[in-house]
Amino acid sequence: MSLPNAVDYSIIICTYNPDRRLLERCLNAVSLLDTAGLVMEVILVDNNSSSALYTLDYVQFFLNAVPHSKLIVAREQGLSYARIAGIEASVGKYILFFDDDNEPDPEYVQVQKRLHAHYPHVAAWGPGNVNVDFIEGVDDKLAAYATEAFQDRHEVQIGYSNQRTWQGCYPFGTGLCIKREYFESYALLAAKGKFSLSDRKGNQLSSGGDVQMVLYCISTGAAAGVAPELKLTHIIPGKRTKIDYLKKLTYGTSVCYSTCLLEIFPDHLATIKSQMISERKFAFKVLKKYLMLFFDPRPKKALKLAAYIGAVAGDYIALNKPVPSGVLWVLKRLKAI
Template structure:
């Protein structure tokens, strides 16, 4: 079989103070990834973990059994900085990003390679199938909303697009695969200060850097999509299987949404202007929805409310407007500020 490239895929695993059980599952899954006619390397990026990843025996075992793997350290805190370090040292034509709580199916690289060959205009792929494994269990009352908040997916078909607004088929960070030349442009823009999303940073659950990587594909004229042929299990421990974490994650993800896209595609700010609610309407809808969620005790209503407040706050941030005081009070009551 003809070898496509000496290093076709660079697998980048970014980690900060991981749950050892999850990281070990991730590394075991990466060790089982099949290769048919192409090579790969693994970069394990330590974003200041304490203790360092290199001090963990199972990490050393992984490195010793995979000569095409190494640990690199990203000293500046924040997921985007870890990813930038990985991008800067990658040798592959495509980079595949796994978080330390991701468990890819063994044929993941084979399926991406097949998709790349069939759809050369698509520069970013993500999994269409993302089961969520709550390893320590979860309250059945919040399981469904947690599934959605934690990027669970059950798609039935391959889809992609090249539209300059976010589409349902565009991939998130879990299992994200992107062409190296696109990421070179992303890194150039980030280093120049054009892009500001830092991703998760310590205890902060803000996001946006994965969204900006995908939208860079679109800005360069490529398409992005997902496929059910790509499967990654998202492994969630008990400390992240509660409403406190889900609310923080939902708020952080939505808060970064509009501003992150507009930094990549400046015309986007004009496109979404009609979605902006005036302060009185924003405050009224937020208060009404939040009170209803509290009175009914509905996890779905609460997450929908937080999603609304986060997304609208993102628009206010985009247009440099102050968030209404009532909304700020709600966020403080919900322990999101």
């Protein structure tokens, strides 16, 4: 079935070597979205998976059952590259991203429509209600941290802002919806090399592309926010609840922020320089915190150390300075890289 001239929403789902339990739930939820009065297309992006997605029976079922859906392949590894490929293949006025472990509420697109009508100055919207579903359970000692790490949130009112640093009301990549013109501008600048963050790449957990896209909207003078009526479930398998995975996720999330901020707002250079600590002090603090883990081996302590290293090392990386060798040694011992 051919697409009409005007498409309201392009849903883009990027995946790499997907877990069937997750992607199948995602696709099923997307197929059940209420699209009354809207024209929607769905683009499933295979980011060069080991087994091609077109060979999977449940993917074929989805493509045959859902109108205006298609599968494309993005050969260059990295979530941002996959998303840009999806944008280039889409024609909708708004781009809506779901990760392959997202299960959106049936009203998700209808709520987006109302938000865009009532808040035209807000360029980026994300879910204000995210429930984390640990499908294989989670260790009690890690439950609170893992829940937060996987973006659990329960807002009671709409919140948005246009501040030039990250705000609590800004949306993450999960369920992110942005007007097409902002994504196209961002993708064009990324293609010219202005933005270096490629988000998750293969099995690497570095991120930043989501944050960068939201802050890019802010840089144009628009706002970004979340709404409690936007609801989805974040589906997390057991392998992602292990301490080593969480350490890598924590480090990967924190280390990218300064680069993300500086590439969008170059005038933050002075601020980043002013908060830099010396290599000697950085290495000393990290080694001291690492040694303390032998006396207090609680997982939360190791995760806090990974976050601290990521935040400070992120300043070094943003300024093209080498991270002290002692810090890198600790990162490897922590299994955070």
